[in-house]
Amino acid sequence: MKLPLIAALVLTLATPALADWQATLGAARGQTVYWNAWGGDERTNAFIAWVGQQTETLYGVKVEQVKLSDTAEAVTRVISEKAAGQTEGGSVDLIWINGPNFLAMKGQGLLHGPFVAGLPNARFLDLSPASPASVDFTVPVEGMESPWRLAKFVFTYDSARVDTVPVDMAGFVDWATAHPGRFTHPNPSNFMGATFLKQALIELAPDPTVLQQPITDAAFAAATAPLWVWYDALRPNLWRQGKTFPENQSAQQQLLNDGEVDISMSFDPASTAAAIAQSLMPETARVFVHEGGSIGNISFVAIPFNAAHAEGAEVVANFLLDPATQAHMQNIEVLGSFSVLDPMKLDDAANAAFAALPTAPALPSVADLGPTLLEPHASWMTRLTEEWARRYTR
Amino acid sequence: MGTALHPVTRDGRLLQAVVLGVVGLGLIAPIGLGLLQTGRAAFGILYALGHTELTLDPWRDLAALPGFATSLRLTLGTGLGSTLLSLLLATGFCAAVHARMSPMAGARLLTPFLAIPHAAMAVGLAFVLAPSGWIARALAPLAGWERPPDLATVNDGWGLALLVGLMVKEVPFLLLVILSALSQIPVARHMAAGRALGYGRGIVWVKIIMPQVWPMIRLPVWVVLAYALSVVDMAIILGPSNPPTLALAVTRWFTDPDPAMILPASAGAVLQAVLVVLGVGLLLGLEAAGKRVGLWWLRRGGRGLSAEPGLWAASAAVMALMAAGTLAMASLLVWSLAWRWSFPQIMPESLSLKPWAGAMQGWTRALSNTLILAGATVGLSLVLAIALLEGEDRARRGRAAWAESLIYLPLLIPQIGFLYGLNVVFLRAGISSGMAAVIWAQTLFVFPYVMIALSGPWRSMDPRMVNAAAALGAGPWRRLMAVKLPILLRPILTAAAIGAAVSVAQYLPTLFMGAGRIATLTTEAVTLSSGSDRRVTGVYASLQAALPLAAYLAAFAIPAIAHRNRRALMGTETA
Numbered sequence: 022m023k024l025p026l027i028a029a030l031v032l033t034l035a036t037p038a039l040a041d042w043q044a045t046l047g048a049a050r051g052q053t054v055y056w057n058a059w060g061g062d063e064r065t066n067a068f069i070a071w072v073g074q075q076t077e078t079l080y081g082v083k084v085e086q087v088k089l090s091d092t093a094e095a096v097t098r099v100i101s102e103k104a105a106g107q108t109e110g111g112s113v114d115l116i117w118i119n120g121p122n123f124l125a126m127k128g129q130g131l132l133h134g135p136f137v138a139g140l141p142n143a144r145f146l147d148l149s150p151a152s153p154a155s156v157d158f159t160v161p162v163e164g165m166e167s168p169w170r171l172a173k174f175v176f177t178y179d180s181a182r183v184d185t186v187p188v189d190m191a192g193f194v195d196w197a198t199a200h201p202g203r204f205t206h207p208n209p210s211n212f213m214g215a216t217f218l219k220q221a222l223i224e225l226a227p228d229p230t231v232l233q234q235p236i237t238d239a240a241f242a243a244a245t246a247p248l249w250v251w252y253d254a255l256r257p258n259l260w261r262q263g264k265t266f267p268e269n270q271s272a273q274q275q276l277l278n279d280g281e282v283d284i285s286m287s288f289d290p291a292s293t294a295a296a297i298a299q300s301l302m303p304e305t306a307r308v309f310v311h312e313g314g315s316i317g318n319i320s321f322v323a324i325p326f327n328a329a330h331a332e333g334a335e336v337v338a339n340f341l342l343d344p345a346t347q348a349h350m351q352n353i354e355v356l357g358s359f360s361v362l363d364p365m366k367l368d369d370a371a372n373a374a375f376a377a378l379p380t381a382p383a384l385p386s387v388a389d390l391g392p393t394l395l396e397p398h399a400s401w402m403t404r405l406t407e408e409w410a411r412r413y414t415r
Numbered sequence: 416m417g418t419a420l421h422p423v424t425r426d427g428r429l430l431q432a433v434v435l436g437v438v439g440l441g442l443i444a445p446i447g448l449g450l451l452q453t454g455r456a457a458f459g460i461l462y463a464l465g466h467t468e469l470t471l472d473p474w475r476d477l478a479a480l481p482g483f484a485t486s487l488r489l490t491l492g493t494g495l496g497s498t499l500l501s502l503l504l505a506t507g508f509c510a511a512v513h514a515r516m517s518p519m520a521g522a523r524l525l526t527p528f529l530a531i532p533h534a535a536m537a538v539g540l541a542f543v544l545a546p547s548g549w550i551a552r553a554l555a556p557l558a559g560w561e562r563p564p565d566l567a568t569v570n571d572g573w574g575l576a577l578l579v580g581l582m583v584k585e586v587p588f589l590l591l592v593i594l595s596a597l598s599q600i601p602v603a604r605h606m607a608a609g610r611a612l613g614y615g616r617g618i619v620w621v622k623i624i625m626p627q628v629w630p631m632i633r634l635p636v637w638v639v640l641a642y643a644l645s646v647v648d649m650a651i652i653l654g655p656s657n658p659p660t661l662a663l664a665v666t667r668w669f670t671d672p673d674p675a676m677i678l679p680a681s682a683g684a685v686l687q688a689v690l691v692v693l694g695v696g697l698l699l700g701l702e703a704a705g706k707r708v709g710l711w712w713l714r715r716g717g718r719g720l721s722a723e724p725g726l727w728a729a730s731a732a733v734m735a736l737m738a739a740g741t742l743a744m745a746s747l748l749v750w751s752l753a754w755r756w757s758f759p760q761i762m763p764e765s766l767s768l769k770p771w772a773g774a775m776q777g778w779t780r781a782l783s784n785t786l787i788l789a790g791a792t793v794g795l796s797l798v799l800a801i802a803l804l805e806g807e808d809r810a811r812r813g814r815a816a817w818a819e820s821l822i823y824l825p826l827l828i829p830q831i832g833f834l835y836g837l838n839v840v841f842l843r844a845g846i847s848s849g850m851a852a853v854i855w856a857q858t859l860f861v862f863p864y865v866m867i868a869l870s871g872p873w874r875s876m877d878p879r880m881v882n883a884a885a886a887l888g889a890g891p892w893r894r895l896m897a898v899k900l901p902i903l904l905r906p907i908l909t910a911a912a913i914g915a916a917v918s919v920a921q922y923l924p925t926l927f928m929g930a931g932r933i934a935t936l937t938t939e940a941v942t943l944s945s946g947s948d949r950r951v952t953g954v955y956a957s958l959q960a961a962l963p964l965a966a967y968l969a970a971f972a973i974p975a976i977a978h979r980n981r982r983a984l985m986g987t988e989t990a
Binding site: 055057059060063066070085087088089090091093096097098101102103106111121124125129182201202208210214260264265267268275276278280283299300301403407411413414415 | 485517542545565570572669673674757758841897939943949
């Protein structure tokens with residue numbers, strides 16, 4: 022009999038918030054939200070266009086995607102607006118944002134919020150302090166960004182060309198020695214390349230728990246020593262002898278499709294099945310993860326402090342959390358991105374909608390993906406990529 | 416124009432002054448302000464992040480960034496190397512084939528290469544040259560490759576692929592410039608005289624003709640050099656990545672997740688501008704040295720019959736570059752029609768219009784934005800250019816050297832050096848980024864090219880026509896509308912086509928001044944080239960190349976139709 026009590030409590034608490042939400046909806050009507058999002062993936066672009074059609078019909082809020090080649094472009098834009106003293110009417114309304122850019126913007130006071138708790142659909146999220154929806158790179162989100170899609174680090178390989186795949190990072194050294202030039206990773210200055218190094222760091226560090234703490238020089242030296250030994254052994258057998266790297270995961274996916282490498286990686290477990298459907302990868306491409314699990318996190322949207330259409334942006338953020346939206350998004354024929362909602366908080370109809378989604382041979386189930394490893398504290402990523410550049414950028 | 420038939424009018428001087436004022440205050444002054452903003456950040460002043468003290472730290476940070484020295488070396492190697500090699504090859508090619516090719520035929524041959532934007536060419540070349548690309552696929556059956564060889568044929572550490580990519584675009588541009596300069600020199604007579612005195616053909620070219628051509632092509636060569644030293648879009652696609660060239664590294668630092676990187680990035684942007692100045696200085700130094708050595712060499716009187724093989728080698732290299740460029744353009748079109756096309760297939764396994772249909776909504780919008788921008792910038796630039804030239808005519812006064820350099824300044828300063836600062840200036844002035852801001856920023860780069868293309872033909876127009884009109888009592892407006900503009904239809908349209916090509920190709924100005932909201936074919940093509948769908952990239956790049964090409968074709972076709980019964984206006988102008 023506890024449940025109705027909590028529900029009643031939540032409802033009482035939510036009443037003023039709901040009134041606020043009506044005000045937000047009213048202010049948002051007629052607004053056009055400029056959603057700044059990486060534009061390198063046509064399926065994501067199409068999904069964002071669909072979101073815009075929906076919000077326009079439902080709430081009178083249009084969405085214009087500002088296609089970025091790098092999320093930091095939007096951050097730079099907000100900074101130059103702040104530099105010019107433009108504290109309102111800014112050109113960026115909503116950003117698809119991730120760890121380092123979120124940290125930078127939050128640290129510089131460039132974000133609007135906290136706003137997540139005010140979104141009606143936030144009730145479907147697990148917002149307990151340790152949940153992936155509450156921490157981005159171990160930094161508390163504190164309602165300054167709203168989740169929209171799940172990311173989990175996976176590898177992709179062409180099963181027609183590769184018989185056995187490494188089961189952990191240590192195994193990559195032997196694999197690359199046996200298949201020189203057939204593996205690489207994106208440039209660590211790119212998010213994906215950095216994630217590859219972080220995954221290796223978590224697997225190889227003598228004591229991975231230190232990675233959850235802010236970095237110290239001693240901890241960094243101790244934790245990364247095995248990583249560099251491993252990387253020095255791996256690098257000579259990488260594609261082009263590890264002297265150059267693909268710009269991002271899309272470039273590497275193209276290398277896999279062209280047959281220049283045999284293994285690629287992604288932060289979207291469904292991307293392989295999606296790419297096969299688009300004929301952007303061979304039919305024989307499959308996903309694999311390491312035995313010990315892989316890094317997972319949640320992609321967020323945030324609203325800059327000076328956004329011209331903050332209300333509209335909140336409406337879009339709320340629409341993204343709607344169970345129907347999330348189920349549409351998880352459909353492999355649409356986007357295939359896994360839902361960020363907590364199944365425990367959904368009603369049976371919503372859960373049934375998720376269960377009824379179509380499947381594909383290259384689409385892993387949630388069980389296939391193994392345990393989720395926590396992102397290291399953000400200070401590690403910065404230091405790790407800097408140290409990588411210091412060692413290997415000549 | 417030494418007659419007193421149409422006296423100096425005051426309104427001519429006024430017109431000249433007004434246009435120069437518009438250009439100076441409207442176009443150049445904001446560049447200065449932008450440079451100032453960037454320059455301040457380079458010395459540690461960035462109020463938004465709480466940096467208020469003048470310091471050299473950004474420069475120290477810049478020098479300490481990993482790979483900085485290599486980036487610098489790469490930039491100098493690819494920038495200077497591609498410019499000097501392009502100049503050498505273009506000269507050699509002209510020497511070898513000039514006598515056998517009419518300027519019109521030459522212009523027609525070069526048009527597709529001039530029309531296609533750098534980014535589109537780079538995307539195509541990357542596919543042609545890659546180890547899994549077209550050339551490798553053609554060789555695969557012979558070499559027995561089941562998988563692409565692990566060779567660094569693009570993104571190589573030396574920047575050679577970038578060098579080749581730049582040359583594919585620069586050689587045709589320089590050829591066009593040299594051909595148009597040659598049309599003002601009695602080449603055949605000089606050649607005959609030189610041959611009669613026993614000089615080899617190549618040597619006549621080097622000793623007699625090039626010294627006359629050089630002053631006419633000096634500025635375009637500087638522009639090429641400035642571009643090559645600071646190119647970003649081509650470097651993303653063809654250049655090395657770890658580390659990249661300086662311009663690309665600076666762009667990356669500007670967009671680093673850590674906003675404090677704007678400081679060393681600004682220092683890098685300033686350095687980029689300094690490099691261009693040094694590069695131009697180097698060319699001036701070479702020119703001065705060349706004059707001395709050349710004089711001594713001339714007086715020595717060597718006949719140098721053996722220079723011929725060099726000319727043929729240069730021609731062969733030019734043909735190879737053009738072949739690569741042609742393949743690159745063809746590959747874009749084929750990719751846009753492909754569905755599945757994997758190594759080692761020479762042609763796609765399956766064809767489909769899905770890439771065109773699927774991205775339809777996107778490309779129709781980008782296409783209409785691109786058309787609006789090209790139309791507006793070309794219109795604006797033409798009006799300014801004609802007003803300035805007409806003002807010079809009426810004032811009977813040429814352009815002062817300072818005015819000349821003012822006009823071409825935007826082409827010589829690296830875009831990354833002032834665009835960030837310019838954006839801040841615009842925002843502070845309360846001008847929101849949008850279509851108008853992008854039109855303005857693009858005109859900055861379109862106008863100089865329109866001026867370059869129009870000035871020569873305008874000045875070399877037969878003055879007797881205008882004098883005759885004046886003698887018949889036509890006033891200055893009537894002379895302009897009824898005589899000058901119709902006679903100059905072909906060069907005006909050519910200038911418009913060049914302007915359209917420049918407008919279509921603009922990447923950074925559109926990105927920065929449009930706050931990313933103005934999607935054009937070029938911004939979409941560059942963004943998509945960071946993605947994995949070469950087919951959609953092919954759609955955008957094909958359109959990107961097709962649009963300026965259509966403009967050039969119109970520039971050929973319209974005068975041909977309008978002047979079909981005017982023999983003296985048919986094909987005598989250099990295009």
